[in-house]
Amino acid sequence: MRRIYLDHAASTPIHPEVAETMLSVMRDQFGNASSVHSFGRDAKRLVNGSRDKLSMALGCRSDELVFTSGGTESDNLAIFGTVAARADQGRHIITTAIEHHAVLHACQQLEKQGYEVTYLPVDRYGRVHPEQVLEAIRQDTILVSVMYGNNEVGTIQPIEEIGSITRERGIICHVDAVQTLGSLPISCAKLPVDLMSFSAHKINGPQGIGALYIHKDLNIEPVLYGGLQERKRRAGTENLAGIAGFTKAVELIVANIPERQQQDELLRRTLLDSLEKSVGSEYFHVNGASQNQLTHIVNISFPECDTETMLMNLDMEGIAVASGSACTSGSLEPSHVLEAMNLPQNILKSAIRFSFGLGNTSEEIEYTAQKIGTILERIRKRR
Known part of the structure; x- marks a missing residue:
């Protein structure tokens, strides 16, 4: 059975050049970057050199980047670190109803500690409007956290x-750019933001490594203690192979953003055109914005078939897609993003996220559309 991976928004295959870079480090570099001997100094040079390359690709100073274990830690460090540093200035936070749970759950935890959080609604395309942020600001507002591109429907926010x-x-202002890195050009220095979160495994890098951009004029409190690494902002022995792999992945993808956008747009168009032929345009609905959206993510509802049934049937065909829903006690709950967009129940409960990336071809997309047509036809015959 052939296998087709269309869940790149969840995690991506490692690029061969990234794997080679990491293997070289794992084989030859084993010193601790905090050690003063030659092995430690070699490790330190690798960390600093990687940070310099990464900062050039992201348009910031090297001392503005803190390496973390991934997007979740980056989000948590940004949020908890900011409120701890500004506890005497206010206890109000603004975010949106469609954030990743790394942000939402952090905010919910702060609410338990007495902070007030405003969760901004979005329109039917999943977009928050700047005037909503302006209206929500209070005298005691200390932090606004808004994602750049949504991980479920791909809508780009007016950052x-x-x-x-x-x-x-x-x-x-904190921006979760985990899903956007590699899809849009990013220059931290040119954007009016103070904190930005990144992760390697969304861009053909390794899992377990990410970074947080912290503006040079901003001080935040650490959330991990035990060492002086990362200028005392994130304790813990540096993940040498992960850092090297992350840096290589960023260099590769940033240099090819136009080509990636073009390829993703081709695959997106192929999917929609193929579905029109094999399913019929009246039998599926595209969720999210048609413009101002990440090209590698397409969220589509098939009202004749619930999400879980479609997921299982495609998986049996060797095709990996996603629901964007939370799994609790073995059953799927509706996506909080689609709920926030106030979509009808039949659209909400039949949504599937397709996301493209390295290795995907138009032929795979056409094959997937054909299989969806077969699945829907099979369901109709059972009625």
Whole structure:
């Protein structure tokens, strides 16, 4: 049975050049970057050299990047680190209803500690509007956290406009850019934001490594203690192979953003065109924005078939896609993102996320559409 991977928004295969880079480090570099002997100094040079390359690719200073264990830790460090540093200035936070759970659950934890959180609604395309942020700001607002591109429907948020609003008022702005890195050009210095989270495994890098951009004028409190690494902002022995692999992955993908966008748009168009032929345009619905959206993510509902049934049937055909829903006690709960978009129940409960990346071909997409057509036809005959 052939296997087709269309879940790159969840995690991506490692690029061969990234794997080679990591293997070289794992084979030849084993010193601790905090050690003063030659092995430690070699490790330190690798960390610093990687940070320099990464900062050039992301448009920031090298001392503005903190290596973390991935997107979740980066989000947590940004949120908890900011509120701890500004506890005397206010206890109000603004975010959106469609954030990744790494942000939402962090905010819910802060609510238990007495902070107030405003969860901004979105329109039917999954977009928050800058004026909503402006209206929600209070005298005691200390942090606004808004993702760049949504991981379920791909909608891109107006980060520049939101960042301008927060900067004018001296409020910290955090952006979760985990899903956006490699899909859009990013220059931290040019964007009016203070914190930005990244992760390697979304861009053909290794799992378990990420970074947080922290503006040079911003001080945050650490959430991990035990060492002086990362300028005392994130304790823990550095993941040498992960850092080297992350840096290589960023260099590769940033250099090829136009080509990636073109390829992803081709696959997106192929999927929709093929579904029209094999399913019929009246039998599926595309969720999210048609413009201002990440090209590698397409969220589609098939109202005749619930999400779980479609997922299982495609998996049996060797095709990996995602629901964007939470799995609790073995059953799927509706996606909080689609719920926030106020979609009808038949659309909400039949949504599938397709996400493209390294290795995908138009032929695979056409094959997937054909299989979906077969699955739907089989379901109709059972009625």
